[in-house]
Amino acid sequence: MNTDDIRNIKWSMRPAHNTTLGKILTARELGDALDGIRNIINRNKVQQYSDRLDNIAEDYRLMKDFIKRGFNDPKREEVYNGLLKKAFHLFNDVSMASLKRNTAGLSYYSPYAVANMPLPDMRQRLESFVQETAMLSLNPSTTNTEKKRAIYAEHHELTTAIFYHLLTDLHWNEEKKSFYQELLLSPTIDSNDAQLLTSALLLSLLLVWDARKFATLLYLYQYATDQQVKQRALVGWALTLPREEIMFYPELIEQLRKTISAQAVQSELLELQYQIVYCLNANQTTEEINRDIIPNMLRGQNFFMDKPTDEQNLQDIINPQAEEKAMEELEKSYTRMMDMQKMGMDVYFGGFSQMKRFPFFNKANNWFVPFYAEHPELKPFEGLDESRLEENLFKHSSFCNSDKYSLALAIAMVASQIPAELKNALNTSAVEIQGNIAPDIHNPAYIRRMFLQDLYRFFLLNNLKNDFDNPFIDNGIATHGLFFGNQLLGALGMSPLFSTFGRFLFRKKYWSLLLLFAKSQGLKEDTASDEWTYFRAMAHLHLGNHNKAKQYFAQLAERLPEDEKIAQGLANVCLQTQDFTLAKEVLHRLQLLGTITNAQQLFLSEGLVNEGEAQKACDILFKLHYEQPNNAEVLRLLAKAELQLNKPEAAINHLNQIFENKNSATTEDLFFAAVAHWLVNNMPKALDLFVSFLKEKRIELDEIRMELNDRLVQLEYLQTVYHRSAIDLNILTDIVADEIEANGSTFTDNF
Numbered sequence: 001m002n003t004d005d006i007r008n009i010k011w012s013m014r015p016a017h018n019t020t021l022g023k024i025l026t027a028r029e030l031g032d033a034l035d036g037i038r039n040i041i042n043r044n045k046v047q048q049y050s051d052r053l054d055n056i057a058e059d060y061r062l063m064k065d066f067i068k069r070g071f072n073d074p075k076r077e078e079v080y081n082g083l084l085k086k087a088f089h090l091f092n093d094v095s096m097a098s099l100k101r102n103t104a105g106l107s108y109y110s111p112y113a114v115a116n117m118p119l120p121d122m123r124q125r126l127e128s129f130v131q132e133t134a135m136l137s138l139n140p141s142t143t144n145t146e147k148k149r150a151i152y153a154e155h156h157e158l159t160t161a162i163f164y165h166l167l168t169d170l171h172w173n174e175e176k177k178s179f180y181q182e183l184l185l186s187p188t189i190d191s192n193d194a195q196l197l198t199s200a201l202l203l204s205l206l207l208v209w210d211a212r213k214f215a216t217l218l219y220l221y222q223y224a225t226d227q228q229v230k231q232r233a234l235v236g237w238a239l240t241l242p243r244e245e246i247m248f249y250p251e252l253i254e255q256l257r258k259t260i261s262a263q264a265v266q267s268e269l270l271e272l273q274y275q276i277v278y279c280l281n282a283n284q285t286t287e288e289i290n291r292d293i294i295p296n297m298l299r300g301q302n303f304f305m306d307k308p309t310d311e312q313n314l315q316d317i318i319n320p321q322a323e324e325k326a327m328e329e330l331e332k333s334y335t336r337m338m339d340m341q342k343m344g345m346d347v348y349f350g351g352f353s354q355m356k357r358f359p360f361f362n363k364a365n366n367w368f369v370p371f372y373a374e375h376p377e378l379k380p381f382e383g384l385d386e387s388r389l390e391e392n393l394f395k396h397s398s399f400c401n402s403d404k405y406s407l408a409l410a411i412a413m414v415a416s417q418i419p420a421e422l423k424n425a426l427n428t429s430a431v432e433i434q435g436n437i438a439p440d441i442h443n444p445a446y447i448r449r450m451f452l453q454d455l456y457r458f459f460l461l462n463n464l465k466n467d468f469d470n471p472f473i474d475n476g477i478a479t480h481g482l483f484f485g486n487q488l489l490g491a492l493g494m495s496p497l498f499s500t501f502g503r504f505l506f507r508k509k510y511w512s513l514l515l516l517f518a519k520s521q522g523l524k525e526d527t528a529s530d531e532w533t534y535f536r537a538m539a540h541l542h543l544g545n546h547n548k549a550k551q552y553f554a555q556l557a558e559r560l561p562e563d564e565k566i567a568q569g570l571a572n573v574c575l576q577t578q579d580f581t582l583a584k585e586v587l588h589r590l591q592l593l594g595t596i597t598n599a600q601q602l603f604l605s606e607g608l609v610n611e612g613e614a615q616k617a618c619d620i621l622f623k624l625h626y627e628q629p630n631n632a633e634v635l636r637l638l639a640k641a642e643l644q645l646n647k648p649e650a651a652i653n654h655l656n657q658i659f660e661n662k663n664s665a666t667t668e669d670l671f672f673a674a675v676a677h678w679l680v681n682n683m684p685k686a687l688d689l690f691v692s693f694l695k696e697k698r699i700e701l702d703e704i705r706m707e708l709n710d711r712l713v714q715l716e717y718l719q720t721v722y723h724r725s726a727i728d729l730n731i732l733t734d735i736v737a738d739e740i741e742a743n744g745s746t747f748t749d750n751f
Helices: 003-007 020-025 030-044 047-068 076-102 119-136 142-168 174-185 191-207 211-223 227-239 244-248 250-260 263-280 282-305 310-318 322-343 349-355 386-395 401-417 420-428 444-461 475-481 487-494 496-507 511-520 530-542 546-559 564-577 580-593 598-610 614-627 632-644 648-659 667-679 683-696 701-713 726-743
Strands: none
Touching: 003 244, 003 487, 020 030, 020 076, 030 047, 030 076, 047 076, 076 142, 076 244, 119 142, 119 174, 142 191, 174 191, 174 211, 191 211, 191 227, 211 227, 211 244, 211 250, 227 263, 227 444, 244 250, 250 263, 250 487, 263 282, 263 444, 263 475, 263 487, 263 496, 282 349, 349 401, 349 444, 386 401, 401 444, 475 511, 487 496, 496 511, 496 530, 511 530, 530 546, 530 564, 546 564, 546 580, 564 580, 564 598, 580 598, 598 614, 598 632, 614 632, 632 648, 632 667, 648 667, 667 683, 683 701, 683 726, 701 726
């Protein structure tokens, strides 16, 4: 695969032509792009980049002058692309500098001037921390405890400064790329530091993309032996996959191709995409837990923990199985919650999302630093055995790191208020969060899930969330979160897994994501497979886009006329849109197969009545009436059919059944009852009903004749079956109008 292959991709998501980035990547218009960059420089007052811009502009001027003088340069396109690449780098640096200048939360002022610190010095400081803490562990004296606090505080300040520096660092050169690749793989620095700085690279790429930072994450994933670093790197490069910009970096294309060609990597990417989808649905998971699980757990706990009342003692005698049933319900709810967690769902987001308001979380790095009890910004647990709590609450619980910090901060805040008896119990007993279910903390999928939950909380709750290309909300879901939608992956050989992912979304009923995935993959409606057409049809149906769903089901019905599942889908969507013409044939087929539903039979009957095939409708309706004698819709359609079949008395009987239940009667029932009584020459009753109908419709006096005449003319059977002429209709209309004008009749309650 080469840059020509990339250019041949029909990108479904690309920057707009009229943006500066679009001028560089999509339109490839260098002159306009340089003008756009100059505007950004002036608007954001980052004139330090003007010289670089002028140099690119001068090179382009010389190139144009060379061509203007009639010279033929066989490397013209190569030179032009090189200038576009320089413009792209400059645009990214200007964008990052503008963000940093205009966003206070992206800056951190530290005594460590990391931006000017020689890279070897940075490495030496990080390695020294490992050596110092190792020496301290050999002599845990009181003096060393104070020294330990000082060392951790100093180190935390350093890593915070490095984190913020990496977050907003400008376009990397090869020296920086090589340095950080080696540093973050080195066993001589602390794993926590490597994990934190890897996270910083991910965040930086979601601010402004940089090929060498991306290549570093890819390299870490390929060669890291520490699974914590490896999995953070995987999440990082998956969420920041490039699109058109990769055409500037043929070496990166090759690095990606080699990485993704491994079957194990493809499987891991698919699993990661599943996990991200579960993150995207964390709010729905929280709603399900609050609605279906927590109430049962609370009821069960109250049943066993509360002191039994006399009434409960009596219930034990009357219903001795009640306690056992309550226990079963409690166990089911607990098991369901644990099963959701095993599947990868974020079951703790709802609770811990309310615990991210501590000042601790004002620093972006604190959302991503692995939990360690020595963190300088944690306070001691007054009167509690910290080592025991750490062992039970933090080491052996499935909380992500930021949730562990939330819990530690909350415990420290209330520790002084905990009664002595409870403190003693906590200090002497094991505190179990998840019973006997111990998470496999070394499993790559578990490691990824914990990191994704930290990411999700940051991008949903932190004040900086709108300054990034947020992969969990709005357009960021399509461009980053749903990374399987990146067509680059298909070009690199992963397209066979797209159907697998589509089936997953379909099976889990993630309809919006299913449609977004199909759109991002550029799957054309007229060339999509039957499976994807069905996926789209069902997604639109469940999202209420009935006309769109009907379009896809109609396509499928033409291709697969014998498929009953498709026939059912088309029938149901036609029912929603009241399109009997399209549904008629398929409804008849479902009727012959014996799989037609009652709702579909009613729809078929209504369509037949409207088309004048009353006897066929009655054949269906009589069967339904036998099964559901009080169904108002069946009675209503029977009455309409019987009027067409010259059976007005029968129609009156069925309409009277409706009127017996006033909640079922409609204004239309009044009209057809009036017509039926007129046809049997019961004029007083007919007049009464016509007047009631018109009053219910709130028809103005001067519009009564027109309204009533129009409605009667539409009933063709009045002329063909009952031989009522236009004159008869005019006379009836006048009589009803006269009645209203003369008597001011009111709605009649007795039918």
